[in-house]
Amino acid sequence: MIKKRKLIFECQNLLGNMITLFFGFMFAPMMAFVFGSSYSNVPQALNQFYLTFFCTIPLSMVLVGFSSLFSQEVEQGFTLRAELFGYSRISQAIHKFIALTGFVLLSSIIYSWIFLSHFNLSIPSQSIMIQMGIFQVLNAAIYFMVVFLLTTFLKKFSRVYGISMISYFVIMIVSGIMGNMNVGKLGHYLPIKLFITDYTNRLNDTDYISGKIGLYLFILLGILSVIMKVVVGNNNGNKHQY
Numbered sequence: 001m002i003k004k005r006k007l008i009f010e011c012q013n014l015l016g017n018m019i020t021l022f023f024g025f026m027f028a029p030m031m032a033f034v035f036g037s038s039y040s041n042v043p044q045a046l047n048q049f050y051l052t053f054f055c056t057i058p059l060s061m062v063l064v065g066f067s068s069l070f071s072q073e074v075e076q077g078f079t080l081r082a083e084l085f086g087y088s089r090i091s092q093a094i095h096k097f098i099a100l101t102g103f104v105l106l107s108s109i110i111y112s113w114i115f116l117s118h119f120n121l122s123i124p125s126q127s128i129m130i131q132m133g134i135f136q137v138l139n140a141a142i143y144f145m146v147v148f149l150l151t152t153f154l155k156k157f158s159r160v161y162g163i164s165m166i167s168y169f170v171i172m173i174v175s176g177i178m179g180n181m182n183v184g185k186l187g188h189y190l191p192i193k194l195f196i197t198d199y200t201n202r203l204n205d206t207d208y209i210s211g212k213i214g215l216y217l218f219i220l221l222g223i224l225s226v227i228m229k230v231v232v233g234n235n236n237g238n239k240h241q242y
Contacts, residue, residue, distance in 0.1 A: 002098065006087065010099035013069065020065030024103055027060050028053040028111045036119060046119050047203055050112075051196045052177055057111060058104045058136050059192075062143035063168040066100055071151045071160035097144050104140045105133060124203040131209065135195060138217040145224040152231055191216050 014020050032053040039045035073079050083089055116123060124132065146167070150160050172178040175192035191213050198210045 017069045023064045024061035058140040067147045067164035071157040
């Protein structure tokens with residue numbers, strides 16, 4: 001059950017973390033302006049830059065910002081104390097995810113407004129905007145589960161944050177956000193790379209739906225959900241380990 005007080009607390013918790021705020025709200029616009037300014041007269045290139053850094057919002061906010069915050073909470077015993085006061089592990093995860101997703105969507109809207117206004121680009125069609133929102137939520141869910149699992153197993157801030165940062169840069173490089181690495185046929189199965197490629201020339205389409213991207217994201221979510229269920233179930237019987 002969602003409780004307003006707990007949700008407000010998680011939002012305040014995120015607002016108090018400067019890493020989350022910087023990488024979640026400032027990183028994408030800054031990078032987009034740096035790279036986009038050189039292509040201000042090339043609409044297709046601007047669309048590609050727009051989508052590229054749009055994808056970095058959940059990636060940066062969760063793997064860089066939230067992983068730092070959550071791993072410190074676990075290491076310092078805050079999550080265990082909250083559980084002892086009736087704030088169950090599942091309830092904590094749900095409220096954290098809802099708050100985090102709200103920040104991701106808010107940042108996506110602000111970033112889109114700034115970028116599209118600055119470069120005088122047309123607003124994507126309503127159908128595409130809905131798909132972009134769903135894409136952000138699904139990616140945030142996947143990254144959230146990865147951070148949750150890493151923190152559950154490793155428990156230490158230094159370990160979790162180290163692996164999260166490595167994962168962050170690997171995803172950025174493999175997906176083509178940093179550099180232009182040739183990953184061959186693997187590129188056909190990377191949601192971020194597919195998203196940028198498929199939607200660059202379709203932002204104003206009213207009837208386009210990329211089912212392939214959704215399929216791959218739901219497969220990843222399904223796999224991670226099963227793993228999380230097993231992990232949470234095991235920890236319920238071993239609370240002292242969390």
